[in-house]
Amino acid sequence: MQHGDSIRVAPSEGEAATKVEGRYLYCVADGGEKASLGPIGIDGHQVYTVPYKDVCAVVHDCPAEPYQSADAEVVKGWVIAHQRVVDKAWEKWGTVLPLGFDTIVSGQGDSDPQQSVENWLAADYQTLRRRMETVGGKAEYGVQVFWQPRIIARRIAEMDAEIGRLEEEIKSKPRGLAYMYRQKLENALKREMEAKADECFRDFFSRIKKHVCDVRVEKTKKTDDDRQMIMNLSCLVDGDKSTHLGEELEAIDKMEGFSVRFTGPWPPYSFVGA
Amino acid sequence: MEPTRDSHATLVDLLDRILDKGLVLYADIIVSVAGIPLIGVNLRAALAGMETMLKYGVMQDWDERIRAWERENRKERELPLASGEQVVLKMLGSYLYSQGIYTSWRQGYLYVTDRRIALYLLTFGEVLFEASLQSIKGLAMRGGKHLSGAEREHLCLLLEGGEVAWLHALDTRQLREAIERGMAALGLTWEEIDTCPQCGEEAPVKELLHNGCDRCGWVSPRVKQDMLRTTAAR
Numbered sequence: 001m002q003h004g005d006s007i008r009v010a011p012s013e014g015e016a017a018t019k020v021e022g023r024y025l026y027c028v029a030d031g032g033e034k035a036s037l038g039p040i041g042i043d044g045h046q047v048y049t050v051p052y053k054d055v056c057a058v059v060h061d062c063p064a065e066p067y068q069s070a071d072a073e074v075v076k077g078w079v080i081a082h083q084r085v086v087d088k089a090w091e092k093w094g095t096v097l098p099l100g101f102d103t104i105v106s107g108q109g110d111s112d113p114q115q116s117v118e119n120w121l122a123a124d125y126q127t128l129r130r131r132m133e134t135v136g137g138k139a140e141y142g143v144q145v146f147w148q149p150r151i152i153a154r155r156i157a158e159m160d161a162e163i164g165r166l167e168e169e170i171k172s173k174p175r176g177l178a179y180m181y182r183q184k185l186e187n188a189l190k191r192e193m194e195a196k197a198d199e200c201f202r203d204f205f206s207r208i209k210k211h212v213c214d215v216r217v218e219k220t221k222k223t224d225d226d227r228q229m230i231m232n233l234s235c236l237v238d239g240d241k242s243t244h245l246g247e248e249l250e251a252i253d254k255m256e257g258f259s260v261r262f263t264g265p266w267p268p269y270s271f272v273g274a
Numbered sequence: 275m276e277p278t279r280d281s282h283a284t285l286v287d288l289l290d291r292i293l294d295k296g297l298v299l300y301a302d303i304i305v306s307v308a309g310i311p312l313i314g315v316n317l318r319a320a321l322a323g324m325e326t327m328l329k330y331g332v333m334q335d336w337d338e339r340i341r342a343w344e345r346e347n348r349k350e351r352e353l354p355l356a357s358g359e360q361v362v363l364k365m366l367g368s369y370l371y372s373q374g375i376y377t378s379w380r381q382g383y384l385y386v387t388d389r390r391i392a393l394y395l396l397t398f399g400e401v402l403f404e405a406s407l408q409s410i411k412g413l414a415m416r417g418g419k420h421l422s423g424a425e426r427e428h429l430c431l432l433l434e435g436g437e438v439a440w441l442h443a444l445d446t447r448q449l450r451e452a453i454e455r456g457m458a459a460l461g462l463t464w465e466e467i468d469t470c471p472q473c474g475e476e477a478p479v480k481e482l483l484h485n486g487c488d489r490c491g492w493v494s495p496r497v498k499q500d501m502l503r504t505t506a507a508r
């Protein structure tokens with residue numbers, strides 16, 4: 001490992017001092033050494049560590065202003081670069097506490113940003129260590145369960161006596177009345193769908209939680225196809241236990257009308273916040 | 275089912291995490307934090323193409339409701355106590371959970387009460403492990419690998435029926451002391467335990483040395499000698 005200031009990217013002579021009055025933070029890693037990760041940062045910046053005791057902040061030098069752009073491609077590029085650095089650090093030190101995009105620390109008063117980072121690590125040291133303990137050796141996985149509302153609705157209509165009866169009756173009603181019946185039918189179906197979703201959620205949730213150390217229930221999202229998301233979880237999983245989770249998810253994925261998306265491993269973004 | 279992370283489809287997952295989550299710094303040295311006004315909004319707007327994906331699902335009310343249910347369900351609760359039961363020690367800790375081929379350290383709060391020891395999972399409001407003080411036959415401290423791979427001191431409990439439980443706490447020694455004090459208060463006795471050199475099972479040291487191992491029939495050289503001597507005397 002290289003030592004000393006040579007690995008830090010000093011601002012070139014011509015650049016104004018204000019140019020590097022900030023430090024962009026990628027993550028805090030479980031290692032106390034001074035190290036350089038090379039020019040892998042956002043916009044090719046040199047990434048290096050600011051150590052304190054046995055932890056270090058992974059940073060690059062930047063102006064004390066947020067990265068902003070109206071260009072989606074540019075933003076995507078930044079986000080991917082951010083992730084790449086966190087991944088590298090994760091690989092190198094085993095345990096990382098990732099920061100969200102665009103967390104920039106500035107100097108305070110006369111002290112330089114480097115000092116600010118060190119002060120922060122010192123002040124939050126206990127908390128950081130404790131968080132590392134909780135996420136050490138674990139990874140985050142995204143689990144999203146979808147269903148095909150049409151298939152589910154059809155099955156409910158077959159099973160539910162009241163809905164079946166309404167469907168039958170509609171056929172024999174004049175148009176105006178049929179409209180009212182259809183509304184009634186839709187409401188009944190909606191109620192049943194929600195009850196079914198409740199049931200599925202609880203069932204899947206209790207099956208999944210057996211294989212995870214912790215879980216966050218996220219908002220469900222709209223999809224761009226005819227599926228509907230009924231469950232969106234972030235799961236914290238012990239190192240090599242993701243196969244158990246995978247097996248459980250496969251069973252759900254095989255159920256008719258259901259599908260599962262399983263992404264990861266991600267650094268534990270969802271489990272390091274407040 | 276294998277997890278994926280390298281396709282275009284997972285970009286949304288990544289954005290969700292990087293833009294809305296991660297370690298948060300509450301310090302006035304922060305220039306900006308994604309997700310909080312300005313920058314978050316700006317970046318979101320830039321990703322307009324993804325906006326549809328980022329919107330709520332259709333059953334919005336249901337979604338809110340089920341999330342509320344889950345939040346309610348995981349609220350930090352205390353270990354349910356029997357009437358008159360007193361908590362002596364409550365400490366962050368973990369228990370080596372195993373079921374079939376699945377083993378892992380599960381974290382929660384270790385409770386020592388005047389009658390039992392229990393590991394309570396805050397996350398799911400579940401008692402993962404419990405044992406009455408009466409059922410503890412022996413204790414031992416052991417070094418071993420923990421969560422992060424670091425060497426740690428573990429507390430090994432030998433329970434009635436030969437069951438063995440492994441625990442680790444923020445301060446494992448303090449945990450052991452609390453258990454021993456509790457047992458002493460109940461007039462219970464316990465023994466130092468050790469690992470049988472042959473089969474690796476845990477057993478009280480005295481029993482191992484004097485009677486040999488129950489499970490594999492190992493006997494100490496000394497017992498062998500004694501046996502030879504008694505046989506010779508006859």
